Amino acid sequence: MALHLKQVIPWGRSYAEYVRMFDLTERDLSMRIVSCADGPAAFNAGMRGMGRRVISTDPIYIFNQETIRRRIEETRDDLAAQVRNNTDLYVWREIPTPDDLIRKRMEAMTEFLKDYAESRDEGRYVAAALPNLPFADASFDIALCSHFLFTYSDRLDAGFHIESVIEMCRVAREARIFPLLDADSMPSERVGEVTSELGKKGFEVRIAIVPYEFQVEGNRMMVVSSG
Ligand SMILES: C[S@@+](CC[C@H](N)C(=O)[O-])C[C@H]1O[C@@H](n2cnc3c(N)ncnc32)[C@H](O)[C@@H]1O
Numbered sequence: 001m002a003l004h005l006k007q008v009i010p011w012g013r014s015y016a017e018y019v020r021m022f023d024l025t026e027r028d029l030s031m032r033i034v035s036c037a038d039g040p041a042a043f044n045a046g047m048r049g050m051g052r053r054v055i056s057t058d059p060i061y062i063f064n065q066e067t068i069r070r071r072i073e074e075t076r077d078d079l080a081a082q083v084r085n086n087t088d089l090y091v092w093r094e095i096p097t098p099d100d101l102i103r104k105r106m107e108a109m110t111e112f113l114k115d116y117a118e119s120r121d122e123g124r125y126v127a128a129a130l131p132n133l134p135f136a137d138a139s140f141d142i143a144l145c146s147h148f149l150f151t152y153s154d155r156l157d158a159g160f161h162i163e164s165v166i167e168m169c170r171v172a173r174e175a176r177i178f179p180l181l182d183a184d185s186m187p188s189e190r191v192g193e194v195t196s197e198l199g200k201k202g203f204e205v206r207i208a209i210v211p212y213e214f215q216v217e218g219n220r221m222m223v224v225s226s227g
Contacts, residue, residue: 010039010060010072011079013146014108015046020212021178022144022221031141034172036130036164037148040072042108044124045115053124055140061127065117072109076102089185091213131163135171143172150180150188150222158193165198165224178210178221185215191222198224 018024018041029052035043038056047054060068083090083098095101116125128134130148145168149161168175182188195205204225213219 009075009079010068010109011075011105011147012040012042012109012112014042014104014111015049017108017212017214018043018046018144018146021146021210022176023208023210028142032139032172033142033144034133034135034140034168035144035146036128036133036168037145038125040068040109040112041146042111042115043144044119045111048115048119048124055124055126057126057128057133059127059129061116061125065113068116069113072106072113076106079105086185089216091216095214131160131167133167133171137170138173140172141174143168143175145175145177147179149177150190151183153182153188153190156190158190158197161190161194162197165194166201166203169203169224169226173225175224176221177224178212179215179218180207180220180222181215181218185218187217195222202226 013021018035019029022028029047029050033047033054035041035054035056037058038044039058039060041056044054044056060071063071080098080102083101087098090101095104119125126134130145133143145164149156149164165175165177180188180191198205206223207220208223210219210221
């Protein structure tokens with residue numbers, strides 16, 4: 001897998017954020033979940049803390065803990081500056097200030113790094129890049145994807161999105177993608193085409209409101225199933 005570390009901007013969310021971004025119920029959390037493009041998020045670590053198991057996939061998992069830790073350090077100040085220069089794009093309700101946000105993200109990534117180092121041979125972190133997932137058909141109940149599809153609408157075309165969602169639906173009964181905004185916090189221009197092309201292929205697509213909004217108007221997820 002030819003991934004250059006310079007292409008990766010690590011920014012990981014917490015277990016609690018995942019639960020709300022994807023409106024995961026207790027029942028959902030007890031199912032077989034694969035979480036795609038998980039990067040340095042702490043969802044997997046949080047699940048382990050609850051005595052549950054989830055598989056995370058991301059191309060950065062070809063790197064070891066120390067390499068990912070260094071990359072987090074290298075990019076942290078730029079990301080922090082971007083947030084401080086664009087405060088109007090976010091809802092500062094539960095996370096009151098940019099400093100709180102940076103602290104929260106660093107806490108989540110620190111939790112990820114610890115779990116990642118401890119779990120290398122448990123198979124919970126699998127190096128894989130969409131639109132391909134190295135799992136058999138119907139291996140999971142739910143496939144999640146946070147802040148990758150739709151977020152990078154400027155560099156990932158509609159074809160990539162459609163192939164990726166179909167792949168997520170091949171390995172799981174249902175795919176959930178959050179948010180439906182691009183990196184500038186604008187509604188992703190890909191949502192319409194992805195919805196209509198998947199509909200033509202017989203998939204059921206719905207948009208659900210979720211109890212999480214940090215990017216303004218970013219409280220919607222796409223739920224796709226084979227119908
Ligand atoms: C902004 S981060 C999101 C991390 C995590 N999902 C979260 O919400 O906290 C985007 C992630 O997408 C990953 N990524 C890049 N190319 C990918 C691909 N082709 N397939 C899957 N993930 C990819 C990056 O390595 C990075 O970890």
